[in-house]
Amino acid sequence: MGVAAVNEMSLRVGSGELFGLLGPNGAGKTTLHRMLTTTLFPTAGTARVAGCDVVREAPQVRDRIGVVFQEPALDDRLTARQNLELHAVLYRIHPHWLPSRVREALAWAELAGDADRPVRTFSGGMKRRLELARALLHRPPVLFLDEPTAGLDPQGRRRLWDQVTRLREGGVTVFLSTQNMAEAEGCDRVAIIDHGSLLAVGSPAEVKVLVTQRSDATLEEVFLELTGRGLRDEEATARDHLLGFARRGGELTR
Amino acid sequence: MIHGAALPALRYSPARFFDARVVLALWRRELLRYRRDRTQWFGGVSRTVLWLVILGYGIGSSYTNIEGYTYTQYILPGVVTLNILFASMQSAISLVWDREVGLMREILVSPAPMLSVALGKVLGGSTVAVAQGTIALLCAPLAGVDLSVARVLHAWAVMFAMGILLVSIGAVIASRMATFEGFGSISNGIVLPLYFLSGAVFPIRGIVGLGGFLVDLPWWLRALMYANPVTYLVDLLRGALLDFQQLPPWLDLLLVVTVPAAAGLAAVTAMSQMRRVK
Numbered sequence: 001m002g003v004a005a006v007n008e009m010s011l012r013v014g015s016g017e018l019f020g021l022l023g024p025n026g027a028g029k030t031t032l033h034r035m036l037t038t039t040l041f042p043t044a045g046t047a048r049v050a051g052c053d054v055v056r057e058a059p060q061v062r063d064r065i066g067v068v069f070q071e072p073a074l075d076d077r078l079t080a081r082q083n084l085e086l087h088a089v090l091y092r093i094h095p096h097w098l099p100s101r102v103r104e105a106l107a108w109a110e111l112a113g114d115a116d117r118p119v120r121t122f123s124g125g126m127k128r129r130l131e132l133a134r135a136l137l138h139r140p141p142v143l144f145l146d147e148p149t150a151g152l153d154p155q156g157r158r159r160l161w162d163q164v165t166r167l168r169e170g171g172v173t174v175f176l177s178t179q180n181m182a183e184a185e186g187c188d189r190v191a192i193i194d195h196g197s198l199l200a201v202g203s204p205a206e207v208k209v210l211v212t213q214r215s216d217a218t219l220e221e222v223f224l225e226l227t228g229r230g231l232r233d234e235e236a237t238a239r240d241h242l243l244g245f246a247r248r249g250g251e252l253t254r
Numbered sequence: 255m256i257h258g259a260a261l262p263a264l265r266y267s268p269a270r271f272f273d274a275r276v277v278l279a280l281w282r283r284e285l286l287r288y289r290r291d292r293t294q295w296f297g298g299v300s301r302t303v304l305w306l307v308i309l310g311y312g313i314g315s316s317y318t319n320i321e322g323y324t325y326t327q328y329i330l331p332g333v334v335t336l337n338i339l340f341a342s343m344q345s346a347i348s349l350v351w352d353r354e355v356g357l358m359r360e361i362l363v364s365p366a367p368m369l370s371v372a373l374g375k376v377l378g379g380s381t382v383a384v385a386q387g388t389i390a391l392l393c394a395p396l397a398g399v400d401l402s403v404a405r406v407l408h409a410w411a412v413m414f415a416m417g418i419l420l421v422s423i424g425a426v427i428a429s430r431m432a433t434f435e436g437f438g439s440i441s442n443g444i445v446l447p448l449y450f451l452s453g454a455v456f457p458i459r460g461i462v463g464l465g466g467f468l469v470d471l472p473w474w475l476r477a478l479m480y481a482n483p484v485t486y487l488v489d490l491l492r493g494a495l496l497d498f499q500q501l502p503p504w505l506d507l508l509l510v511v512t513v514p515a516a517a518g519l520a521a522v523t524a525m526s527q528m529r530r531v532k
Contacts, residue, residue, distance in 0.1 A: 062365040069360075073358075086357075089279040090267065090276060090360075092269075092275075093264060
């Protein structure tokens with residue numbers, strides 16, 4: 001590995017906070033998510049989630065978090081209900097609670113009427129709501145959302161964002177990455193990162209003053225000030241090739 | 255309210271390595287997916303028609319018999335095997351897909367023990383493979399093979415062992431692949447040799463030609479066939495369906511237990527490591 005995707009970053013997120021991670025493409029947002037959700041081991045340094053070390057206590061971390069990925073991680077040949085039931089088993093939901101938790105999750109995602117339809121027939125917004133409800137099914141104290149509203153239409157985006165902000169009422173700590181400045185404004189605190197380094201952190205108001213010395217600046221101005229105006233074109237990864245292959249309808253794609 | 259503080263006794267206590275409910279849930283998932291996958295059913299039917307009916311009758315009209323069996327009778331266990339081979343490779347491919355853009359990412363961040371996840375996947379994939387093989391088995395009367403309940407049960411046991419072996423081989427390969435753009439050629443490069451070198455389409459002992467001379471196979475071809483674990487499973491399957499075996503039964507029985515078990519262990523180990531990305 002040549003380039004460090006995330007390097008020497010020190011960050012603390014308080015309990016019950018809605019924390020926004022901002023950064024251009026390739027800034028290291030997804031890498032940070034993967035390290036904090038235990039699917040990528042940091043080569044140096046430590047991170048603790050809900051009090052547990054992401055390397056040494058990875059099973060305990062997995063037990064305490066809910067995760068929504070950038071692209072849907074649903075089985076689209078199963079129905080919404082079957083996806084939720086599978087999740088409930090993975091997270092050891094007691095059989096006694098399982099049916100009522102699945103019902104609650106479906107109602108919360110406003111998918112009660114579509115519970116027994118295969119997920120492949122769902123719109124992008126429906127899949128996202130289902131994933132968010134699924135991530136909450138086991139009542140995790142910490143929720144990770146990697147660009148949860150990316151690719152949604154304005155209606156779907158608004159609906160989902162309302163649900164995310166309402167999570168504060170339940171005391172859930174939300175760690176989300178976003179490229180949407182309006183969403184970032186709605187966070188309790190934000191961190192702006194680029195090239196794997198932390199550039200600024202604080203409440204949206206604090207960050208504005210800190211970076212531009214003006215209180216009437218927009219978060220977008222701050223963002224561009226810190227990360228520059230150059231375009232970020234990412235190189236295609238193996239995964240993009242895979243998706244492209246599937247879109248072209250390659251052999252044996254579903 | 256869906257979120258908030260944990261409910262009392264919402265979850266049961268963690269299992270370190272094994273959770274039977276996870277195994278069953280993953281097993282069930284494979285079957286639910288299979289039920290909705292019409293293209294896979296179609297593939298099973300079309301391969302059966304192509305190999306058993308067209309090739310079976312086509313080649314069968316040139317050969318009078320193979321040690322007393324017609325060619326369609328002889329090839330039936332082979333066609334069952336072919337369907338199992340394809341189903342197993344499809345199961346492996348779905349694993350690559352699943353890990354990159356599908357449900358496996360959700361499973362990897364969950365606290366579920368990977369050992370149980372892998373076991374459910376292998377058992378589920380094998381069950382689907384048996385179902386696909388059964389499509390060919392349904393055509394037994396067409397091939398002139400009389401089935402009894404005992405024969406079918408015997409065949410299913412062998413087919414399940416075959417499924418475990420092939421799904422496991424596929425899972426080991428898939429867990430090392432980042433993309434499946436090349437998977438088509440790789441799986442063809444595995445499926446077809448395993449099939450052709452298994453005694454599925456021509457006998458290991460050679461064919462008694464016209465005039466009664468035994469036409470022997472070249473030594474290297476035989477060596478490859480003996481090295482192929484599928485050979486022994488096909489032989490057992492033929493024993494189950496036709497009472498015709500070309501290899502010593504004790505050898506078949508030894509290998510039908512040990513080789514799939516070893517492959518299954520390798521697959522479960524390989525899949526358990528999917529979570530540990532450095």
